[in-house]
Amino acid sequence: MDRHEIQNKEEDTKNNEIEIIIITGLSGSGISTALQVFEDMNFFTTDGIPASIAPELINLAYKPDMQHFRGIVIGIDLKRKYLNDPLAELLPIFTKNRKQNRKTSLIYLEADDDSIIKRYASTRRPHPLEQEGYSLENALIEEKNRLAKIRSIADHIINTTGFSIHDLRRYIQKLFSKTVENAPSMWVTIMSFGYKYGIPKDADLVFDMRCLPNPFFEPELREFTGLQQKIVDYIFKDEPAQIFRKKLLEYLLATLPAYDNEGRYRLCIAIGCTGGYHRSVAMVEYLAKNLMQNGYKIIKEHKQLPNK
Numbered sequence: 001m002d003r004h005e006i007q008n009k010e011e012d013t014k015n016n017e018i019e020i021i022i023i024t025g026l027s028g029s030g031i032s033t034a035l036q037v038f039e040d041m042n043f044f045t046t047d048g049i050p051a052s053i054a055p056e057l058i059n060l061a062y063k064p065d066m067q068h069f070r071g072i073v074i075g076i077d078l079k080r081k082y083l084n085d086p087l088a089e090l091l092p093i094f095t096k097n098r099k100q101n102r103k104t105s106l107i108y109l110e111a112d113d114d115s116i117i118k119r120y121a122s123t124r125r126p127h128p129l130e131q132e133g134y135s136l137e138n139a140l141i142e143e144k145n146r147l148a149k150i151r152s153i154a155d156h157i158i159n160t161t162g163f164s165i166h167d168l169r170r171y172i173q174k175l176f177s178k179t180v181e182n183a184p185s186m187w188v189t190i191m192s193f194g195y196k197y198g199i200p201k202d203a204d205l206v207f208d209m210r211c212l213p214n215p216f217f218e219p220e221l222r223e224f225t226g227l228q229q230k231i232v233d234y235i236f237k238d239e240p241a242q243i244f245r246k247k248l249l250e251y252l253l254a255t256l257p258a259y260d261n262e263g264r265y266r267l268c269i270a271i272g273c274t275g276g277y278h279r280s281v282a283m284v285e286y287l288a289k290n291l292m293q294n295g296y297k298i299i300k301e302h303k304q305l306p307n308k
Contacts, residue, residue: 018072019176022107027116031047032075037169108151111160186259188299193271199270204268206269210274211244221278269287
């Protein structure tokens, strides 16, 4: 294999790692919400652009300073009046990218007429085609006709009738999660805090460690924190403390999947003790390690420690 073949293989591998997703569909079907979900999943997103400039945006995904994104998601406007054939404008984008081994997919969002009409009534915004003189009901018919060919080539057709924001999030996460099947997609923040400073405002779950032995009352241990092994050994030296730690982990492993299944993007668990230096810190370290071993994406924070 010569140098050029190796280089081409490396470029193909790089291209396959970056996802290019194009979203279009009926107005009022949830395109903007879908883009927000992808943004939370670490995609670069943009909305409402003409198909003609999509190739320039797609090329941005391969720039060095864009490598921290999973890929790019583009909401494309294909309903404009002067577009006689939206498919003719969109299809070359797919043909070119797939020839270059780029992972490219098309999502088409739609919803029943009654649902879209209710959404427009609640937002009090006009349908884009009403500006061309159509009534709302006729605008829905015309839009479906204009996009019929696009719908026929879509990789994923998502009908959002009856969907809440959380339903749409769950659906998209299921389709485009890069994690192993059944692995959690939710980010879990675990933070230690001191009750004397107040409970963190962003906490979803709060657990009190003040029932555990307190190293603060041992002069030779007071200056250390729960990050040091001697503090951990002191707190969990007795069986009741060990059982408490084990049961708390079991509780989280039993309940976190239910939060994940509800489509939550993040969950904040606050672990408190009096000062936030010893017991809560040691417990956060234990829980974070074990939850990561069980496939959870963990953000760890110690609010009262000087070097957080």
